[in-house]
Amino acid sequence: MKGKKRIFLGILAVTFLVFTLVVLGILYVINRGRIELYKYLLITLMIFVLFLMALIVAVIGATFYVVVSKKSNKFLSSFIANFLDLFYPFVVFVARVLDLKIEKVEQSYIEIKNFLFNKNIKRYAPQDILILAPHCIQYSGCKFKVTYDIDNCRRCGKCQINDLVNFKEKYGVNVAVATGGTLARKVVKDTKPKVIIAIACERDLTSGMQDVKQIPVYGIINERPNGPCFNTRVEVSKIEETIKKILNGG
Ligand code: SF4
Structure with a gap:
């Protein structure tokens, strides 16, 4: 993965690790018992976080595929574009915690979006x-x-x-x-x-x-x-x- 694209995707991978910690934390709390009342709420939250984690893997995988493949893929490109936007606040949050420059994250986001634009470019009047x-x-x-x-x-x-x-x-x-x-x-x-x-x-x-x-x-x-x-x-x-x-x- 060349250029600045890897910054955004790298932080997205760190976000995946943060979500893993959240899931482990929930499992720990459930296993300690004495929280019958909130058990189902915690399980629902855990399923939601696991779903987000699966999406992160899909977005990173799809981006690698689009970068490596020489063909344009409109479906994958719009999937990546939409989910980059969904995860953007999480990525910015993790970048702030890691004390990274938000400008770099923004540059990386713009580079990925431009890359997808170029991949699916059409002729316009x-x-x-x-x-x-x-x-x-x-x-x-x-x-x-x-x-x-x-x-x-x-x-x-x-x-x-x-x-x-x-x-x-x-x-x-x-x-x-x-x-x-x-x-x-x-x-x-x-x-x-x-x-x-x-x-x-x-x-x-x-x-x-x-x-x-x-x-x-x-x-x-x-x-x-x-x-x-x-x-x-x-x-x-x-x-x-x-x-x-x-x-x-x-
Ligand atoms: S006239 Fe046009 S080119 Fe000249 S300073 Fe104004 S906006 Fe710029």
Whole structure:
């Protein structure tokens, strides 16, 4: 397993061990007796935890299978994607206990989701593609309001909004700039894209990818040379590469 994918899956494996301890703890309490009243409650809880453990094994196994196999497998990919979201809070909890950087977990989650996206990529028409960028990518001193309407950009080239407008003109894709999750959701509702290329920080991308379950999302993490949420940047070649991949169906 290459790259950052193993971080998320590794913590998921640790989560499995934590659940094992929970099951052993429940068995210990049941065997000590004197808890007749709660016995069936504990057994139900134990069965639930065992079910989660079986799911973890299935998710890790399915991910390995999809990584190793050269073919796309839509069923397995959507199984992995849905259960990654289910286990995400557990993985973050375990990562916090282990004092790991949550940003690394988010990067790993985004990498797995992007990997699944690439595995099942389909051809879409330009008008079905939405590039969703964060407001902080706009030059802070710019007086033109590009949220809602990116065509308000005067193309001075001081920030990469200019590049996004170029993509809109060159490929005919939709481009929107959102100031936050609420506006981003509104843009998605209004534009009704069939596929999204989302640019944001790790935290916003992770929550956005969990929010939008019905539409495939490819996430591109922004660069923050001036600190968070201020004059951020993005690797535009990655955006263009993804647009081409989507337009060509892989
Ligand atoms: S490229 Fe557009 S958005 Fe960026 S600073 Fe210039 S006019 Fe403003």
